[in-house]
Amino acid sequence: MPGEQKGIQDLYFPNRSYRENTHFPSIMAAVENLDFEQAVSEFDKLIPSERKSYIIMSSVLKNFLEPRKINFNLLFQTGAELYKNIGELGFYFQAILDKNSADNEDVRKYADLLMQLSIAGVMKVQEESNGYPEKPINGMVWLDGACIDVWNDFLANYFDIIRDYKNYYNSRLIQSRIVFSIKRHYSYEIARSTYNMGLANSKIGEMETALKCYQAVVDDFQEILDQPLEYFAENMEAVHELYYLGEALEKYIDLEGHSDETLRNQYRKVKELENMIKAKMNI
Template sequence: MKFLTSLFNKQPTAEDVKVLVDNFLKIDKRELYKYQDDIKQLIRTISKVLQTVKKQANGYPNNSINAKVWMDGFGLIENTKSLYEYFRTTAMDSETERFADLWAESTLSVCSHYHHMVGPSMIAAAEMKEKSGDTRTALVYYNAVIKDFQSFTEFNFDEKPPNNDEIAALKSLNIALKNCLKLNNNENLEHLDLLTKTHGILEKFSKANN
């Protein structure tokens, strides 16, 4: 791609990534085999911009963050998610896995305190690791979601029903628990109990809104 070539002699920006992604998403998936080198360069470009965002994020949310840096990070989240969703319907599992990783990493760089955003990206990355046979890393990702999200099962939703963000977090927790138990042959009793609680909350919420 002509625009990709023009990036070789400059430090890419989040704006450059958006242009690249917009162009890639226009490609007929049946023609992707013609763009192998471009896809590799796209991944390198996104990774380079992401590393810059992570360095400039200043330990956010524990510290303040420049608004432009946050916007760049949020743009990377949207773009890497779009690429993951685009590639996941192809036979290019290795590239899909890489975009899932970049989506999760982008999310954690500026939105690590937004569980409803972290959950889906981590689950996507974990499922791609599982699909590729890397169950060890998949379990690390699933367990990270479980550890950070299990407190949602202790909320008093009888007083205040879960909002959409909380439901999204609970759904991610539910998937992480199911997949973790599957990989561990259902031998973790604590996870089984937690899954029962999570499923119960989701079931009750669904019935209340039908």
């Protein structure tokens, strides 16, 4: 690994050197080898106070990892471990993007490959999700879906930068299908997905559908405004729901040109709660 990593570790762990914690090199080795199961296993051994710092550090470290050669013929091979292929191609795409402008031909090449693999992957996850969570699911199917979701967030941001709104929509649609296949029992994931589909539809000119998405978030999550501050301090999922409610309200009011005082009051209430939450959590 590049020499800069030691300095980054010292930056985020000033009181503990790299060698003093045996888990850090194991985690990074697992991530570099795309052995995510091992990475999670090692990550779970960290004490809670170390986990946030490690997440910050690992996001920085990714920028220093040299992309490895990929056998693209194997990426679409039947029976291959999808999450590894998605992760491998995703890291490669990000590494190429970090070193080139967004409109670089190589960047677009890997973005298109990642999109193709994601489309094949989401079909696989939908087929194998088995009615989850009401019915049991193979853990690898969940991991495949989660990996597709994460990397399509990167793809959506990339397509937004280059103003390819059709593929921005496609990436958000892939994420939405993943959420409703393996994450629909997490209400904040539903809020995120529905809000993002509103954005996606607005970018391709489907304003009526976008409004319906924003309205759905407002209808389903407005009751959270009746909760006391303590509820949010103890429930980070609720904090995420509050965020997407606020974003949906803002977009709905802007698109509709709404003078409805109820909606405007709800938006003001969201902002008040967010400020109080930040103050309480010292953010």
